[in-house]
Amino acid sequence: MSFKTTEDHEALRAKVREFAESEVKPLAFLLDKENQFPEEIVKKLGQMGLMGIPYPKECGGAGLDMVSYAIAVEELARVDGGTGVILSAHTSLGSWPIFAYGTEEQKQKYLVPLAKGEKLGAFGLTEQNAGSDAGGTETTAVLDGDHYVLNGGKIFITNADKADTYVVFAITTPDIGTHGISAFIVEKGWEGFTFGDHYDKMGIRSSSTAELVFNDVKVPCGNLLGKEGDGFKIAMSTLDGGRIGIAAQALGIAQGAYESALEYSKERVQFGRPICQQQIIAFKLADMATKLRAARLLVYSAAELKENHEPYGMESAMAKQYASDVCLEIVNDALQIFGGNGYLKGMEVERAYRDAKICTIYEGTNEIQRVVIASHIIGRMPK
Ligand code: CAA
Numbered sequence: 001m002s003f004k005t006t007e008d009h010e011a012l013r014a015k016v017r018e019f020a021e022s023e024v025k026p027l028a029f030l031l032d033k034e035n036q037f038p039e040e041i042v043k044k045l046g047q048m049g050l051m052g053i054p055y056p057k058e059c060g061g062a063g064l065d066m067v068s069y070a071i072a073v074e075e076l077a078r079v080d081g082g083t084g085v086i087l088s089a090h091t092s093l094g095s096w097p098i099f100a101y102g103t104e105e106q107k108q109k110y111l112v113p114l115a116k117g118e119k120l121g122a123f124g125l126t127e128q129n130a131g132s133d134a135g136g137t138e139t140t141a142v143l144d145g146d147h148y149v150l151n152g153g154k155i156f157i158t159n160a161d162k163a164d165t166y167v168v169f170a171i172t173t174p175d176i177g178t179h180g181i182s183a184f185i186v187e188k189g190w191e192g193f194t195f196g197d198h199y200d201k202m203g204i205r206s207s208s209t210a211e212l213v214f215n216d217v218k219v220p221c222g223n224l225l226g227k228e229g230d231g232f233k234i235a236m237s238t239l240d241g242g243r244i245g246i247a248a249q250a251l252g253i254a255q256g257a258y259e260s261a262l263e264y265s266k267e268r269v270q271f272g273r274p275i276c277q278q279q280i281i282a283f284k285l286a287d288m289a290t291k292l293r294a295a296r297l298l299v300y301s302a303a304e305l306k307e308n309h310e311p312y313g314m315e316s317a318m319a320k321q322y323a324s325d326v327c328l329e330i331v332n333d334a335l336q337i338f339g340g341n342g343y344l345k346g347m348e349v350e351r352a353y354r355d356a357k358i359c360t361i362y363e364g365t366n367e368i369q370r371v372v373i374a375s376h377i378i379g380r381m382p383k
Contacts, residue, residue: 003297003300003301005067005300006270007295008064008068009068009069009071011321012064012068012071012072012366013071013075014185015048016050016071016072016075016076016251016267016278017075019044019045019048019080020075020076020078020079020083020126021079021093021182022042023044023069024041024076024080024083025079025080026193026319027078028079028080028083028206028351029346029351030081031205031206032080032082032205032351032380033050033205034354035088035198035200035201035205036205036206037040037162037206037207037208038080038082038083038086038165038206039049039162042086042117042120042162042323043100045087045116045117046116046117046118047117047285049062049117050062050072050087050117050119051087051091051114051115051116051117052089052091052095052115052116052309053069053072054066054068054069055089055095055111055115056061057100059099059107059111059112059115060111060112060114060115060116061115061383063114063304064265064306065304065307066241066244066303066306066307067300067303067304069091069244069245069248069303070244070245070247070248070299070300070303071248071338072087073087073088073091073108073245073248073249073252074248074249074251074252074255074299075252075326076252076295077248077250077251077253077256077335077355078112078252078253078255078256078259079256079360080206080215080355081203081204081249081252081253081351081352081355081356081358081359082203082204082205082206082207082355083206083207083253084249084253085158085204085207085245085246085358086120086158086159086206086207086248086250087156087240088242088245088246088247088248088249089121089122089123089159089207089245090114090120090121090159090163090335091121091124091245092238092241092242092244092245093121093122093123093158093161093165093167093239094114094120094121094122094123094159094165094166095114095115095121096238096242097112097123097167097225097234097238098110098111098121098167098185098239099111099184100234101225101231102185102225105222105313106185106222106223106286107224108183111123112142113164114164114165119163119165120159120162120164121159121163121164121165121167122157122159122160122163122165122166122167122275123157123158123165123166123200123238123242124154124157124166124167124168124169125137125154125169125235126154126155126156126157126158126188127139127152127153127154127155128153128155130158132238132364132365132367132368134169134232134235135177135178135181135232136153136314136341137169137170137171137181138171138172139151139152139153139154139168139169139171139172139175139214140152140170140172140188141170141171141172141182141184142172143167143172144305146220146221147218148170148172148184148218148219148221148224149216149217149218149219149221150168150170150184150186150192150193150214150216150217150218150219151215151216151217152214152215153169153196153211153212153214154211154212155196155211156199156209156211156362157210157211157212158207158208158362160195160198160208160209160210160211161188161195161208162211163188163211164187164188164207164288165185165186165187165188166185166186166188166212166362167184167185167186167225167229167234167238168183168184168185168212169181169184169232169234169235170182170184170188170215170231171334172228172229172231173228173229173306178230178232179232180229180236181228181229181231181340182224182225182227182228182229182230183224183226183230183231183234183235184219184223184225185225185234186214186217186219186223187248188221190217190218191211191217191218192214192215192216192217192218193212193214193215193217194210194213194214194215195211195212195335196210196212196213197210197211198210201355201358202354202357202358203351203353203354203355203356203358204355204358227291230322235244237292237313239319239364240306240312240313240316241312241316242360242363243316243317243319243320243363243364243369244299244302244306244312244316244319244320245306245363246323246324246325246359246362246363247295247298247299247302247316247319247320247322247323248299248303248323249359250295250320250323250324250325250326250327250356250359251292251295251296251299251323252293253331253352253355253356253359254288254291254295254323254326254327254330254331254352254356255292256348256352257330257331257334257335257348257349257352258285258288258289258292258334258358259287259331260334260338260348260349261285261334261335261338261349262276262285263283264337264338264341265281265337271361275308275337281337284333284336284337285337287333288329288330288333288334291326291329291330292326292330293317294322294326295318295322295323295326295327298315298318298319299319299320299323301315302315302316302318302319308347313372313376314373314376316373317364317370317372317373317376318369318373320359320366320369321366321369321370321373322357322364323359324359324360324366325360325366327356327359327360328356328357328359329351330354331356332347334349334352334353335349335350335353374378
């Protein structure tokens with residue numbers, strides 16, 4: 001298998017890199033320190049046509065492919081992991097289910113402004129008792145005339161109160177397991193829909209993460225996504241694609257840490273020569289570069305499969321699991337190359353080290369990715 005990006009892909013990379021270097025990087029330390037969401041940056045990403053990269057122009061998108069989307073997330077995460085996940089959660093989780101399962105009316109009303117970057121999207125699946133076991137959803141939606149009444153809560157929601165629309169999963173028919181879960185489009189500002197406090201996170205601190213609280217929220221029947229009972233499949237298929245975004249985020253964080261360690265290793269002199277010329281450091285850099293190349297091929301090839309409408313669930317899980325596992329190894333090696341200097345606040349590699357960890361946890365822990373990969377190889381695991 002070979003994979004090669006096109007000239008258009010590389011032109012997009014150059015454009016996003018230029019933006020990331022000139023507009024995101026200078027703010028990244030402040031955003032991290034202050035736990036601050038980059039409102040202006042997100043607005044500019046919309047103006048640049050980057051908030052709906054893989055959606056057709058008639059849906060408000062840029063009409064580009066999934067590899068372009070992965071490159072954009074990667075390039076943002078290269079300078080700031082938090083900004084990378086804002087784009088990923090918005091595009092893959094907040095917008096894709098509406099693109100894939102929405103009616104024409106829902107697409108016009110919700111997807112078009114999301115893809116144009118006029119609105120921000122989020123995805124409400126995880127609950128206190130339904131993390132890895134997403135089928136354990138307890139939030140309920142009870143039909144009452146022309147609307148459903150939504151009660152319950154979601155935790156760890158990326159983009160949280162900064163978003164405008166939320167794809168939310170709730171039980172419409174109890175006691176029939178995952179077949180009783182339905183998906184809804186919920187708008188910020190509806191009565192009874194509130195947010196918990198922002199989490200004080202270890203990393204990706206420029207992204208906003210909080211709880212969603214639903215207290216007798218009236219959701220019009222017209223906001224049911226797909227049919228009643230389709231929710232779990234909508235959630236799972238959304239995550240299949242979402243994992244490409246997190247894989248790209250991990251790749252970007254790792255790439256940024258690798259580049260800064262490489263540069264530092266050329267300047268830092270010990271024992272009379274730059275440390276990159278000491279074999280132990282040179283070999284570390286060689287391993288980092290190899291892991292990056294392998295991760296990049298997995299990420300782009302999963303994106304290409306999705307773009308070509310070929311099966312990609314296993315490949316996206318492999319990409320997410322591998323890219324995030326090696327991301328942790330790479331940021332660890334990068335910090336080691338920096339030595340004591342890398343351990344200081346204000347160093348990019350210190351921030352990358354903290355940003356990296358979440359990639360092995362969210363959008364399915366890497367243990368769950370292995371469950372997904374194994375189920376593609378040998379069938380579903382016994383429960
Ligand atoms: N696409 C479509 N349908 C799917 C599917 C997929 N990828 N995977 C499973 N299904 C269907 C199955 O075919 C099955 O359908 P039938 O009952 O009709 O046969 C049904 O869903 C149930 O399947 P399973 O029995 O395999 O489901 P399960 O309860 O064992 O769960 C799981 C499987 C893979 C462990 C799943 O629960 C899972 O992915 N868990 C992780 C959740 C997760 O990733 N959460 C991330 C939250 S979002 C986030 O983190 C974003 C962020 O912050 C940035």
